[in-house]
Amino acid sequence: xxxxxxxxxxxxxxxxxxxxxxxxxxxxxxxxxxxxxxxxxxxxxxxxxxxxxxxxxxxxxxxxxxxxxxxxxxxxxxxxxxxxxxxxxxxxxxxxxxxxxxxxxxxxxxxxxxxxxxxxxxxxxxxxxxxxxxxxxxxxxx
Amino acid sequence: xxxxxxxxxxxxxxxxxxxxxxxxxxxxxxxxxxxxxxxxxxxxxxxxxxxxxxxxxxxxxxxxxxxxxxxxxxxxxxxxxxxxxxxxxxxxxxxxxxxxxxxxxxxxxxxxxxxxxxxxxxxxxxxxxxxxxxxxxxxxxx
DNA sequence: CTTGACTCTGTACTGTACTACGGGGTGTAG
DNA sequence: CTACACCCCGTAGTACAGTACAGAGTCAAG
Numbered sequence: 001x002x003x004x005x006x007x008x009x010x011x012x013x014x015x016x017x018x019x020x021x022x023x024x025x026x027x028x029x030x031x032x033x034x035x036x037x038x039x040x041x042x043x044x045x046x047x048x049x050x051x052x053x054x055x056x057x058x059x060x061x062x063x064x065x066x067x068x069x070x071x072x073x074x075x076x077x078x079x080x081x082x083x084x085x086x087x088x089x090x091x092x093x094x095x096x097x098x099x100x101x102x103x104x105x106x107x108x109x110x111x112x113x114x115x116x117x118x119x120x121x122x123x124x125x126x127x128x129x130x131x132x133x134x135x136x137x138x139x140x141x142x
Numbered sequence: 143x144x145x146x147x148x149x150x151x152x153x154x155x156x157x158x159x160x161x162x163x164x165x166x167x168x169x170x171x172x173x174x175x176x177x178x179x180x181x182x183x184x185x186x187x188x189x190x191x192x193x194x195x196x197x198x199x200x201x202x203x204x205x206x207x208x209x210x211x212x213x214x215x216x217x218x219x220x221x222x223x224x225x226x227x228x229x230x231x232x233x234x235x236x237x238x239x240x241x242x243x244x245x246x247x248x249x250x251x252x253x254x255x256x257x258x259x260x261x262x263x264x265x266x267x268x269x270x271x272x273x274x275x276x277x278x279x280x281x282x283x284x
Numbered sequence: 285c286t287t288g289a290c291t292c293t294g295t296a297c298t299g300t301a302c303t304a305c306g307g308g309g310t311g312t313a314g
Numbered sequence: 315c316t317a318c319a320c321c322c323c324g325t326a327g328t329a330c331a332g333t334a335c336a337g338a339g340t341c342a343a344g
Contacts, residue, residue, distance in 0.1 A: 019332065026331090039292080084254055090250055104198075115222050179321080
């Protein structure tokens with residue numbers, strides 16, 4: 001019994017047909033089985049994989065990085081420890097991004113509060129707001 | 143007395159000279175004063191601004207979005223209400239990015255946990271972990 | 285068996301964000 | 315005064331991530 005055509009996968013995931021083929025060329029998804037006609041014949045698991053790719057992309061990962069995330073399973077020669085450390089590195093990356101976003105968010109909140117009063121009229125209010133935010137935190141951002 | 147040349151700014155920020163000129167063309171940084179020779183003459187504040195651009199870029203904002211963040215101020219013709227609502231919109235953007243990053247982080251933590259006990263030789267079911275991550279959490283991510 | 289939606293491959297094009305010249309002028313240390 | 319690093323502008327090329335055809339074959343409903 002056959003699985004999904006590329007069109008069905010596209011409709012179920014919201015990813016364009018051309019894009020799915022593009023991801024295949026980039027090695028992000030495996031080459032699927034083919035029907036006698038040559039049509040691609042996908043297992044349902046492809047949907048999960050494409051959802052993951054979409055989400056990771058939305059978080060600012062490049063396709064190359066996503067490929068790395070997706071290949072974080074133990075290939076021959078790679079130990080589980082290696083995989084573990086790569087996962088933890090990504091996790092630390094995200095924690096830092098979250099911290100920075102929260103700082104920026106607080107800066108925006110400060111601007112909004114200022115707006116209730118006189119309003120932000122400085123050269124660049126967001127930089128001013130971040131400056132106040134910087135107090136007490138070392139400039140550790142890279 | 144004169145400020146920084148483009149080369150000094152480049153060295154202090156790690157941003158290439160060509161890139162600084164590019165940002166100027168894109169309107170992310172103001173056209174600086176010029177020396178009689180025509181050389182760009184930057185005030186030290188440019189360094190802060192470039193650091194902000196770098197960080198925002200790292201957080202997944204496009205140059206266009208960064209330009210919007212940097213221009214959040216009340217100037218002629220713009221009301222405080224307008225700025226306020228734009229600030230709140232950016233804040234919501236950031237909150238969404240944070241939520242996505244946190245979900246991703248949890249997924250990675252789960253993957254790491256699955257890896258931990260398996261030892262150097264066995265299976266490391268990363269793709270399984272991804273599958274489980276996708277269910278249960280409402281698919282609200284777009 | 286025709287018609288229309290669907291799929292195939294391959295190539296070309298788009299937008300974003302740089303990056304790299306080429307051919308000149310500038311500034312300063314020796 | 316001459317190297318030599320630095321700067322100017324403009325244009326062109328690169329990498330990434332798609333997106334859009336063209337021309338041909340496939341599948342299923344009527």
